[in-house]
Amino acid sequence: MKTFIILTAILWYEGVDNTAKTDFMMKFPSINHCQQYLFENKVIIVDQLMEKNRFRDDPIFGDNLELKGYEFYCETLWVEPEQEDEYEEPPALMLDTNYGVYL
Numbered sequence: 001m002k003t004f005i006i007l008t009a010i011l012w013y014e015g016v017d018n019t020a021k022t023d024f025m026m027k028f029p030s031i032n033h034c035q036q037y038l039f040e041n042k043v044i045i046v047d048q049l050m051e052k053n054r055f056r057d058d059p060i061f062g063d064n065l066e067l068k069g070y071e072f073y074c075e076t077l078w079v080e081p082e083q084e085d086e087y088e089e090p091p092a093l094m095l096d097t098n099y100g101v102y103l
Contacts, residue, residue, distance in 0.1 A: 001078045005034045006087065007045075011053055012069040016061050022053060027077075027087040034074035045072070 004027040011020040024045070028034040038045065049070060057063040079087075 003076055003078050005031055005074050006077045007034055008075050010071050013056055013065040014068050025087050031074045038072055
C-alpha cells in the first residue's frame with residue numbers, strides 16, 4: 001500500500017443526521033502542502049464544491065436537500081499502487097515552495 005495526503009470536505013445537509021464526504025482528486029506530499037493549497041485556492045475550491053454539492057438527492061430523506069455546512073481537512077489516504085493514478089498532482093509551483101509549518 002502507498003500513502004499520500006488528500007483534501008477532503010465534510011458536508012452537512014438539512015434534515016439529515018449523517019454527513020457526506022467528498023474527496024478532491026489531488027494528492028499532496030504533506031499536510032502542510034495540502035493546507036497551503038487550500039489557503040491559496042479556497043475561493044475556487046468553494047465554488048467547485050457549491051457547484052457540485054449545493055443540493056443532494058437522497059433516497060431516504062428526499063430530493064433537493066440543501067447543503068447547510070461544510071468543513072475542509074487534509075487526510076492521509078492509503079491506496080493500492082494501481083489506484084494512485086486516480087489522483088492528480090497539485091500544481092508544480094506549490095510543490096517547489098517550502099512553506100514551513102502551518103497550524
